[in-house]
Amino acid sequence: MKSVAELRGIGQGYGARDVIVDLDLDVRPGVLGLLGPNGAGKTTLLRTLATVVPPKRGTIHICGIPVGSQRAARRARRHIGYLPQHFGFYPGFTVYDFVRYCAWLRGVPDDAADAAAREAIDFVNLTERSRARLKSLSGGMIRRCGIASAIVGRPPLVLLDEPTVGLDPAQRLEFRSVVRRLRDEDTAVVLSTHLVEDVAAVCDDVAVMASGRMVWRGDPESLAGAARPGAEGDSPLERGYMSLLAGQGALA
Numbered sequence: 001m002k003s004v005a006e007l008r009g010i011g012q013g014y015g016a017r018d019v020i021v022d023l024d025l026d027v028r029p030g031v032l033g034l035l036g037p038n039g040a041g042k043t044t045l046l047r048t049l050a051t052v053v054p055p056k057r058g059t060i061h062i063c064g065i066p067v068g069s070q071r072a073a074r075r076a077r078r079h080i081g082y083l084p085q086h087f088g089f090y091p092g093f094t095v096y097d098f099v100r101y102c103a104w105l106r107g108v109p110d111d112a113a114d115a116a117a118r119e120a121i122d123f124v125n126l127t128e129r130s131r132a133r134l135k136s137l138s139g140g141m142i143r144r145c146g147i148a149s150a151i152v153g154r155p156p157l158v159l160l161d162e163p164t165v166g167l168d169p170a171q172r173l174e175f176r177s178v179v180r181r182l183r184d185e186d187t188a189v190v191l192s193t194h195l196v197e198d199v200a201a202v203c204d205d206v207a208v209m210a211s212g213r214m215v216w217r218g219d220p221e222s223l224a225g226a227a228r229p230g231a232e233g234d235s236p237l238e239r240g241y242m243s244l245l246a247g248q249g250a251l252a
């Protein structure tokens, strides 16, 4: 299957400090879970994939577009929906205003933006609250609104940075159903998370980062199969993940 995003030899960092080293990644339709301990570089990788910051080294292709200039990055962004971990919003905006505004930012044509915003709001089951101001919504609803803003205009690549943080169990289930529906529509979703249960519930594929490197890639069953005898963890997947990190010396 063709890659929606292709990263080769990516180096990224802040000032003189390198936090991603020689990283290759192919993202295809389906849900890719990005796991890794704190500081592994997951957010930095998603920001790089989202073309928010150009890499220090290496090449990025998004839907076949080589992202080598600001102009190319602007073109590529039309194909990318990105929900940062802490996303900014205007509390006085309504759900509709916010999602419509994000459609405009993504370059959805004016004559299609209204329908696109309504469709995205509907997709996350916020239709009845579309006239509500963001400041009046619960944390779970704000997050759903964030997802609507990421999928408006239906970009083929959707990047979600720790989207389940702070959600209660019911909200988490709702979130998973949204991600499954995106998968059913052949969207490529990259989901950064600390929660191995999120991976077990919705991911087809897992990538594990440690210290800025991609140290493992495979399906959830193979990750569970990587568990070593006596490994810590409450599920086979968690034991596989912990074994992998221990093997990398990535556990504190």
Ligand SMILES: Nc1ncnc2c1ncn2[C@@H]1O[C@H](COP(=O)(O)OP(=O)(O)OP(=O)(O)O)[C@@H](O)[C@H]1O
Pocket (backbone or CB within 6 Å): 014, 019, 036, 037, 038, 039, 040, 041, 042, 043, 044, 045
């Ligand atoms: N704006 C920044 N300036 C300087 N260093 C940064 C900046 N953002 C991140 N870092 C550093 O880069 C490294 C990777 O951080 P990043 O946030 O990408 O990791 P992460 O895997 O997403 O971590 P977490 O799971 O805690 O969110 C960390 O050591 C972090 O301190």
